[in-house]
Amino acid sequence: MSRYHLRCILCGATYQPDDVDYVCPRHGDDGILDVVYDYERLAAETDPRSLPGDAMWRYRGLLPVQREAPLPPLRIGCTPLVHATALQADARVAALWVKDETHQPTGSLKDRASAVAVVKAAERSAEVVTTASTGNAAAALAGVAASVGQATVIFVPVTAPQAKVAQLLAYGARVLLVDGTYDDAVELCLSAGRRFGWYNRTTGYNPYMSEGKKTVAYEIAEQLGWQAPDVVVVPVGDGCIIGAVHKGFTDLVELGWIDTVPRLIGVQATGSSYLADAWSRGEDVATKPAIAASTVADSIAAGLPRDRLKAMRAVRATDGAFVSVSDDEILAAIPTVAAKSGIFLEPAAAAAWAGLITARDEKFVDPGERVVMLATGSGLKDVAAAMRAVADAGVHPTTVTPDLDSVEEALAEPEGLEEAPWSVRHALGAAAARDDSAHAPTGETPFSTPSPIGDAR
Numbered sequence: 001m002s003r004y005h006l007r008c009i010l011c012g013a014t015y016q017p018d019d020v021d022y023v024c025p026r027h028g029d030d031g032i033l034d035v036v037y038d039y040e041r042l043a044a045e046t047d048p049r050s051l052p053g054d055a056m057w058r059y060r061g062l063l064p065v066q067r068e069a070p071l072p073p074l075r076i077g078c079t080p081l082v083h084a085t086a087l088q089a090d091a092r093v094a095a096l097w098v099k100d101e102t103h104q105p106t107g108s109l110k111d112r113a114s115a116v117a118v119v120k121a122a123e124r125s126a127e128v129v130t131t132a133s134t135g136n137a138a139a140a141l142a143g144v145a146a147s148v149g150q151a152t153v154i155f156v157p158v159t160a161p162q163a164k165v166a167q168l169l170a171y172g173a174r175v176l177l178v179d180g181t182y183d184d185a186v187e188l189c190l191s192a193g194r195r196f197g198w199y200n201r202t203t204g205y206n207p208y209m210s211e212g213k214k215t216v217a218y219e220i221a222e223q224l225g226w227q228a229p230d231v232v233v234v235p236v237g238d239g240c241i242i243g244a245v246h247k248g249f250t251d252l253v254e255l256g257w258i259d260t261v262p263r264l265i266g267v268q269a270t271g272s273s274y275l276a277d278a279w280s281r282g283e284d285v286a287t288k289p290a291i292a293a294s295t296v297a298d299s300i301a302a303g304l305p306r307d308r309l310k311a312m313r314a315v316r317a318t319d320g321a322f323v324s325v326s327d328d329e330i331l332a333a334i335p336t337v338a339a340k341s342g343i344f345l346e347p348a349a350a351a352a353w354a355g356l357i358t359a360r361d362e363k364f365v366d367p368g369e370r371v372v373m374l375a376t377g378s379g380l381k382d383v384a385a386a387m388r389a390v391a392d393a394g395v396h397p398t399t400v401t402p403d404l405d406s407v408e409e410a411l412a413e414p415e416g417l418e419e420a421p422w423s424v425r426h427a428l429g430a431a432a433a434r435d436d437s438a439h440a441p442t443g444e445t446p447f448s449t450p451s452p453i454g455d456a457r
Ligand SMILES: *Cc1c(COP(=O)(O)O)cnc(C)c1O
Pocket: 108, 109, 110, 136, 137, 203, 235, 236, 237, 238, 239, 240, 241, 242, 299, 300, 346, 348, 349, 376, 377, 378
């Protein structure tokens, strides 16, 4: 008997893992499955105070992989939870932490799901693993697969940012650039997987991807001393991550390791706001047709979010909200977050910051609350967008000739991000007048200082 079974999100039919690989046979590609555990048994078997190792596999007992399955050697998960005091002051909330997924081996949160995909593919002795992706899921799959010598075929839209395509090619994936949208790439990949018998990682189709991604919620709770924050802000494209964050916190409540599930705030781009629109208009996402998606934040561009049912459930069940933010706000968030926290984000990840500000202005977040923002992907993933963002913010480098006069002349000019209190102009001004106020946390830190994961023993 398996430790878990699968349950259709639409009809509630249950299946043993050996009987179904992806979706509910009665509902086709819409019949997304939940992975359901015997929580009483898991709680009896697992002690949250003695989890092993410093990677996501410390939660192996709560993951749908065989006990003895060999694991990829890359260190995936257990990323830092950074107490971002300057951003916290700007957001005017009691506490703000950034869950920094830029530390993942391929630079995004998607590594968590791809790690599970590669283990499941090995369990099934699959010769090829395939996925459709806007770029990060593909890079994650290609990277983790490379670490174990697994062949991959990748479908990405021809518009995917160059860095992501470069990763794919360097990792040795067979890359198919689809002359169409991400949604076209998904349909093509599902058909190709069926035709050629490949193991398919595609989000919102493979039920185990949410299971990999849910480990980010486990870590947040563990890093806060097995407590949930009040709010988690999540950028949303297909909706897999936000559904997985919900699943992770719900698992922990079922296990009795935390008391409550945080409210989840989903952030979409105004040019790709299927879920935000459906939420504010009360539309049924089981029947709402696709929209035309277009945003600078390629990782959250999805005309028909594949995991829309789980995403909507996550927000409704936690009394959360969806907000949408413009491309200009997303781009502006890149230098703001970078300059005020040291964390450099790709557009989709920076959208979380713009979304937090919007959610606070719309009163979905209270000043007294403790907030975690998911920093889902690295700024190095899309350097073109970052350069656009700093140019829009008026930040520019100055070319100097190799002499001090030229340096002095250059320093006399405005440098751009003037509001940063640690800017060179401030530092060169009266040192005595130095204003450190933006560094100071407002209010008390509600939990003990997060300890690095792995120290728990
Ligand atoms: C995939 C991704 C998202 C959105 O996740 P969904 O599951 O598609 O909602 C957000 N940010 C980054 C960096 C991503 O790669």
